[in-house]
Amino acid sequence: MSEPIRVLVTGAAGQIAYSLLLSIAKGDVFGKEQPVVLLLLDITPMLPVLEGVVMELQDCALSLLREIIPTDKEEVAFKDLDVAILVGSMPRKEGMERKDLLKANVAIFKSQGTALEKFAKKTVKVLVVGNPANTNCLITAKSAPSIPKENFSCLTRLDHNRARSQVAMRCGVPATNVKNVIIWGNHSSTQYPDVHHCTVNMSGSELACFDAVKDDAWLKGDFISTVQQRGAAVIKARKLSSAMSAAKAICDHMRDIWAGTPEGEFTSMGIYSTGNSYGVPEDLIYSFPVQNKLIGAQINIDKSWKIVDGLAINAFSRSKMDATAIELIEERDMAVAFLAV
Secondary structure, eight states: OOOOEEEEEESTTSHHHHHHHHHHHTTTTTOTTOOEEEEEEOOGGGHHHHHHHHHHHHHTOOSSEEEEEEESOHHHHTTTOSEEEEOOOOOOOTTOOHHHHHHHHHHHHHHHHHHHHHHSOTTOEEEEOSSSHHHHHHHHHHTOTTSOGGGEEEOOHHHHHHHHHHHHHHHTSOGGGEEOOEEEBOSSTTOEEEOTTOEEEETTEEEEHHHHHOOHHHHHTHHHHHHHTHHHHHHHHHSSOOOHHHHHHHHHHHHHHHHOOOTTOOEEEEEEOTTOSSOOOSSOEEEEEEEOOOBTTBOOTTOOOEEOOOOOOOHHHHHHHHHHHHHHHHHHHHHHHHHHO
16 A cells, blocks of 8 residues: 555635545545545634544544644644645635735735745645635745646636536436536636537437537526526525535546546646646636546656647637636736735
8 A cells, every 4th residue: 555645634624624524534536545644724713623523534434544633833734745725715704805805815825835835745736725716826836936836726626517517407417428618717707617629428429518408598608607606606595605516526626636537538627827828828827628647557647737738719718718817817916916015
């Protein structure tokens, strides 16, 4: 059996982590032969709650869970990390302006990026979940300059899964029959869920999504707005933000980095935009279609992703991709200004 990997989850006493930690600890993410050491970081007032989470993990009696380290100290949490899943962030409070939210989160993610730089392995894979996820991820990466930019990503897999599920329900097929939806841009209401390269398996035949759905107006209208607004709809119904689905998406995202995407399929991740072939402005964390290919039976050793190049982009898609980039540029410029303060 392999040496244990050190996996950090921040916001570890929160509701997303509560749905996430068991999946990591029992091998659903990094494999059934991969032992883990879980490092659980939260703010000091949450430590009593975190102790309860630790007790529950202990009570699961899991063979792969070698150690659990709960802490409120970054120098403990970030030490020698293989994986960092940054879930904790400042939530938007009533009456809070967007710039105030950004300012509060710049402070958090600058500190965590600095801790990654100081204490984590240079090979660490960092997934930012806390919102605004794209810009928080960019700030984290900029604060850890010796860690390669390609080691940082933000979560748009939840949006990807939402888009896949909406198409599947419309076609009356399982979600696994829907492949290669794309989320472009920001994890916000400007994101662009794109199905122009999506296929749907209907009764054993692979159909283009537009041919399977047979409702172009829905695919270019209500489908897009439903995916864009799904998080808000969950909050309205539950009075709490998405947790179970967010945790599942985190698992999907990290599993694809660790073990590769299925042959012929790609997924969506917020990644560093510099050098992309789609005309997206540089120095953003922007969601693209990506693959992590297996080489024969061997897992890609450095667990690196690659943007899927060469996809045709029509005028409808271009305008949506540009609109979400504009929002990300605004967020980035505001955040970088705070970073310099």
